[in-house]
Amino acid sequence: MIQTVNGKIDAKDLGITMCHEHFIIDLSKVRGEDDSTLQDTKLMLKEVEKLKALGCQAVVEVTANDMGRDVIKLREISKAAGLHIIASTGFYLAPYHPKWLQESTIEDLKALFKKEITEGIEGTGIKAGIIGEVATSKNKILQTEEKVLRAAARASKELDCAVSTHCDMGTMGNEQVELMLSEGAHPDKLILGHIDLVSDILYHKGILEKGVNLAFDTIGKTKYLTDEKRADHLFALLDAGYEDHLLLSQDVSRKSYLCSYGGKGYTAVLGYFIDLLKERGISKPQLDKMLIHNPARILDRAC
Numbered sequence: 001m002i003q004t005v006n007g008k009i010d011a012k013d014l015g016i017t018m019c020h021e022h023f024i025i026d027l028s029k030v031r032g033e034d035d036s037t038l039q040d041t042k043l044m045l046k047e048v049e050k051l052k053a054l055g056c057q058a059v060v061e062v063t064a065n066d067m068g069r070d071v072i073k074l075r076e077i078s079k080a081a082g083l084h085i086i087a088s089t090g091f092y093l094a095p096y097h098p099k100w101l102q103e104s105t106i107e108d109l110k111a112l113f114k115k116e117i118t119e120g121i122e123g124t125g126i127k128a129g130i131i132g133e134v135a136t137s138k139n140k141i142l143q144t145e146e147k148v149l150r151a152a153a154r155a156s157k158e159l160d161c162a163v164s165t166h167c168d169m170g171t172m173g174n175e176q177v178e179l180m181l182s183e184g185a186h187p188d189k190l191i192l193g194h195i196d197l198v199s200d201i202l203y204h205k206g207i208l209e210k211g212v213n214l215a216f217d218t219i220g221k222t223k224y225l226t227d228e229k230r231a232d233h234l235f236a237l238l239d240a241g242y243e244d245h246l247l248l249s250q251d252v253s254r255k256s257y258l259c260s261y262g263g264k265g266y267t268a269v270l271g272y273f274i275d276l277l278k279e280r281g282i283s284k285p286q287l288d289k290m291l292i293h294n295p296a297r298i299l300d301r302a303c
């Protein structure tokens, strides 16, 4: 079963899924600007309508505890739009961590994640369906980030729950995997995020060799890398036999990315990227795995 903000669903009912998005988020306390604040459910519903019109049925909303998460608003959006939304428990990059996290133990954090998965989030009764997005900084892992990752891995092991990560600018992927596997997490429950920002196919393959999953989750963010280049990398990984371990998404976290503000919104993957893949000869089963079957398998657990 898969835990959504509206209760459990059968994994086979999940449908086309974006694996790493944000609908309600507030990163302004660190970034100091309003662009990283998405709080308006009406505005979001307009954006979600466009995504749904392209056939999307589910979104993994990876806004962690310290990123302005609001699961009540997520449930409102889910109900109004008729979209499955999977909410998260976790902590993001160190600058966002609450002060108390310095003193807490790995076991304390594990207990919090488990509570939000099995009992609910902040008294709402709405349960998290994934641990995410747990993060590491660019080219380093800070002390509290390591604690969060270890706790996430332990909770994942005990509850068979998926973990979604943030690799800052795509870095530290191997270190994240080693750390979480050393805590006993099952590799197929791990989704490494933002690795597609690194234009290095050997790096991608090295991580996939460990049995984990890679999210190509910054589709449409072409100031970092062209989508054509992302497609090149994706085909290289498909040719190498990794079709069961790839997922797609856009990671929209700013107003300026939204269609309402002149951006691509949540539509880059289904609006044009899959056409690019089809032109280059991707098969329907391969596409269905990345969009439907891989997210469903990874999120599915006895709950």
Ligand SMILES: [Zn+2]
Pocket (backbone or CB within 6 Å): 020, 021, 022, 062, 133, 166, 251, 253
């Ligand atoms: Zn994100």
